[in-house]
Amino acid sequence: MTEQTTLLDQERWEGIYKLMEHPSMLTPDCTEEPEKLKTFLHSMKILVIGAGGLGCEVLKDLALSGFTDIHVIDLDTIDISNLNRQFLFTEKDTGRPKAEVAAEFVNKRVEGCHVTPYVGNIKDKPITFYHQFDMVISGLDSVDARRWMNATLVDIARDGQIIPFIDGGSEGFSGQVRVILPTVNACYECGMILIPPPVTFPMCTIASNPRVPEHCVEWSLLEFPKAHDGRKPDGDKEEDVLWCLKCASERAEKYKIEGVDFKLTLGVIKHVIPAIASTNSIIAAMCVNEAMKIAMNALSLDNYCQYSGAEQPYTNTFEFSKNETCLVCADISSEIEVRKDAQFDEIMTKLKENPEYQMKNPSIQLPGGIPLYMRALAQTHDNLQKPVGDLFESGTELAVTDPVFPQGMFLRLKVKFSNDE
Numbered sequence: 151m152t153e154q155t156t157l158l159d160q161e162r163w164e165g166i167y168k169l170m171e172h173p174s175m176l177t178p179d180c181t182e183e184p185e186k187l188k189t190f191l192h193s194m195k196i197l198v199i200g201a202g203g204l205g206c207e208v209l210k211d212l213a214l215s216g217f218t219d220i221h222v223i224d225l226d227t228i229d230i231s232n233l234n235r236q237f238l239f240t241e242k243d244t245g246r247p248k249a250e251v252a253a254e255f256v257n258k259r260v261e262g263c264h265v266t267p268y269v270g271n272i273k274d275k276p277i278t279f280y281h282q283f284d285m286v287i288s289g290l291d292s293v294d295a296r297r298w299m300n301a302t303l304v305d306i307a308r309d310g311q312i313i314p315f316i317d318g319g320s321e322g323f324s325g326q327v328r329v330i331l332p333t334v335n336a337c338y339e340c341g342m343i344l345i346p347p348p349v350t351f352p353m354c355t356i357a358s359n360p361r362v363p364e365h366c367v368e369w370s371l372l373e374f375p376k377a378h379d380g381r382k383p384d385g386d387k388e389e390d391v392l393w394c395l396k397c398a399s400e401r402a403e404k405y406k407i408e409g410v411d412f413k414l415t416l417g418v419i420k421h422v423i424p425a426i427a428s429t430n431s432i433i434a435a436m437c438v439n440e441a442m443k444i445a446m447n448a449l450s451l452d453n454y455c456q457y458s459g460a461e462q463p464y465t466n467t468f469e470f471s472k473n474e475t476c477l478v479c480a481d482i483s484s485e486i487e488v489r490k491d492a493q494f495d496e497i498m499t500k501l502k503e504n505p506e507y508q509m510k511n512p513s514i515q516l517p518g519g520i521p522l523y524m525r526a527l528a529q530t531h532d533n534l535q536k537p538v539g540d541l542f543e544s545g546t547e548l549a550v551t552d553p554v555f556p557q558g559m560f561l562r563l564k565v566k567f568s569n570d571e
């Protein structure tokens with residue numbers, strides 16, 4: 151390193167270095183060795199998941215806070231509609247991968263900082279990929295991706311490496327930040343029961359008994375492919391939205407339902423969660439503040455902070471308790487109760503529909519790896535209609551896998567029979 155670049159670095163991070171040199175809550179016992187702390191901060195390897203509204207802000211904040219070894223993964227490409235809040239992108243970047251453009255921008259703008267991009271799905275990376283990081287920050291809008299990442303980090307923690315997981319989320323004027331120390335405090339899955347399953351309308355209601363304007367728009371979504379060679383409507387194409395609006399309006403008129411308009415139609419097509427730039431920047435700043443605390447070995451958030459800016463800025467911090475029977479991080483197996491004569495299918499339904507499970511397509515094995523139900527194994531499908539009492543004893547611990555969780559991750563589910571006293 152030349153003298154000139156050293157000087158540049160010194161200037162670049164001057165504000166951060168000042169923070170480190172003065173005793174504060176952020177620098178618990180390291181003030182006598184600020185040099186060591188500087189090296190430590192610069193060498194921390196951080197993975198940012200998502201380079202969207204939150205991700206862009208997180209990347210910018212990390213880079214300006216002295217983190218210099220940053221990695222970012224995102225599978226998405228830039229759309230023109232992102233530009234109102236994803237400030238690392240400009241119009242000429244549309245169509246290019248978000249991770250790549252975000253990394254280029256930060257690398258060019260913040261000298262001494264290096265962002266490494268990965269274009270792709272987090273689920274396609276081997277678990278060894280995640281071992282290399284000191285911290286993971288997620289700015290995702292997908293519950294599924296968070297569950298997968300959380301389960302992966304819990305798995306790594308079980309092998310002795312605890313990688314702090316800072317999870318930021320924003321929705322309209324509200325948001326939250328969680329600091330998850332896998333296996334140590336509450337994990338993402340511990341709070342699944344608080345996350346409402348996605349709203350879906352029964353097909354029969356949409357087809358024959360629409361009552362609210364959303365039902366009419368859902369109807370138009372079903373009609374759209376029939377008129378467009380099987381293609382689904384694209385919420386970013388105005389002509390698609392207008393087609394659906396027209397179709398939904400006709401339906402609404404027929405059933406005398408009011409309230410179908412462009413905004414509602416667009417919302418239903420895109421399942422839009424309104425994104426507000428200021429909420430994103432507040433949540434991202436809170437995430438990076440936590441990253442700083444972890445990097446400096448200071449006391450970090452314990453462990454959940456809610457933010458709301460709808461009426462006035464408001465935050466509430468509380469300790470979210472570990473769920474002792476959490477499917478992912480608990481030491482004991484999760485328990486489920488069914489009647490002895492209930493069909494096995496009832497367990498499958500509970501796993502898919504109960505808020506604490508919300509699985510997609512579980513496969514289930516008996517102890518010893520005997521398949522009880524596997525989608526790919528047709529001979530196991532008959533089991534769905536059999537009474538559970540014919541398949542196993544009360545108290546049996548089943549091994550469950552699901553696409554929501556990393557491949558090969560078995561969750562333990564103890565089944566008790568309720569009428570078997």
Ligand SMILES: [Zn+2]
Nearest residue numbers: 337340476479
């Ligand atoms: Zn948990």
